[in-house]
Amino acid sequence: MSIHRFNARRDANEPELVAHLEAHTDVADVRSLSALGLPDLLCQHINGNYFFIEVKTASGRLTKPQQVFFEKARKRKSLAFVCVTTGDCDHAIAATGARG
Numbered sequence: 763m764s765i766h767r768f769n770a771r772r773d774a775n776e777p778e779l780v781a782h783l784e785a786h787t788d789v790a791d792v793r794s795l796s797a798l799g800l801p802d803l804l805c806q807h808i809n810g811n812y813f814f815i816e817v818k819t820a821s822g823r824l825t826k827p828q829q830v831f832f833e834k835a836r837k838r839k840s841l842a843f844v845c846v847t848t849g850d851c852d853h854a855i856a857a858t859g860a861r862g
Contacts (some may be wrong), residue, residue, distance in 0.1 A: 775846065776802060776817045782848040783815075788855050799827030801842060807858040813841035815854060820846055 783792045785804060791806040801816035814835065816828060822843065824832065835842040841861070843854040 772785065772802070773817045773819050773822060775819060778853055779803075779815070779817055779845055779848060782851055782857075786851075788859055799825070799831050801828070805854075805858075809859060809862055810842065811858050811861050813854055813858045814845065815851065816842070816844045818844055818846055822846070823836055847854065 768802065780792055780794075780803065783789050783803070788804055788808050790808050793804045795802060795804055795814075801814035803815040803817065804812060805815060806812050816832075818824075832842050832844075834840075841854070841858050843850065843857070845851050845854060
């Protein structure tokens with residue numbers, strides 16, 4: 763079973779956010795995910811911690827499978843963020859960095 767969705771829809775602001783993350787000195791790696799219910803991006807902080815980012819436009823909403831993922835991530839104390847702007851990305855990076 764493949765975890766990749768064929769023709770996965772990407773939000774218009776994703777390239778800007780990915781470029782911002784890749785240029786950030788505290789981000790070691792950014793990978794695109796493409797599976798139903800998973801966030802759009804898996805990132806690694808330079809401290810070794812991983813965090814997920816779901817890219818949304820200002821009017822975007824989490825799908826039901828995404829809501830389930832975020833609920834499970836919070837219960838497991840995983841780091842998962844919804845980002846609309848580069849400022850949201852900076853918050854995610856700072857929160858991940860604070861975990862040491």
